[in-house]
Amino acid sequence: MRPGWLSHARSNLRTAMRRSSTALGIAALGGLVNAGTVLALYARGDYPALESTGWIAVLVTMTVVLGFLPVFVSAYTRLLTPAVGWIAVFAGTVVLEVRSPMPEWGRLGEYVVVDGPTYVSSYATAWYVWLALLSFVGVVEFAVRRGYGIGDGRLRNLPTLPLSRRSRRLIGGGAACLVGLATTLLVVRTGIDPTVTAVVVFLFTVAVTAVPLAAVLGEGIVTPTVLFTPVLYALVYEVFLTTGSPVYLLLFGPYALVLVAVWKLEAGLRARLGGWNGGRFTGR
8 A cells, every 4th residue: 555655646746847837837928928028118218217227127027927926826716817917907908008009208306207198007017906806806716716616626736615715815815915014115105204194094994895805805805805995906006097196995894884784684694585695615
């Protein structure tokens, strides 16, 4: 029995290493494509950032990471939304940049000023926002596919349901904190001091993100996830069309309470009308 067990273990290890190597190769290609395209668009628009070797290094690092991580997650786990979501944002940015008027650069004292849209710059420098939002949609896809059996057999290297309370907190809370941190960095970037406002934005964003994740991971309740769309829209809008006063993001706090109410409403209706008791999500 022992030699057979050892042979089986070695075979599994080789398979895992082969899959990891394939995922790394595909992800590296995604990172290089992203970085190369962004640099080409920067050169096309004559962005002053290209005058600094240090900033070029930072730009390449940001864009490689942004292209690499979601593609690696999709290739390694077979979740679709991380890679597809990144491709959608990437392609949309390219289309916006190419179809928009070329930015015109000038100087006002020691400051660089620009006339015209700079979509590719907004996309690249907000890399942390895209990664945070892709973590959210990836967790939602995992929960829905596992819990409702939608292509569940194709998933790899992911836990099964039901999740323990600790796992739900780590997965859902971790993704919520990433979105909260990304939103806070976005707010600070607009010039708001990282004081009370930034802290409150972080807490409210974590709350409004954690509610739909807790609902879908713990009970398979999906309406809060659907109603999370305005939050996604607000963050994308803030990246590309900065309002200059992102105080409206404080509305995330009250909106989190709305999502809680919707969660409980859907849970009650499904239990009463369809006898829903949590299915795979709760192990019942």
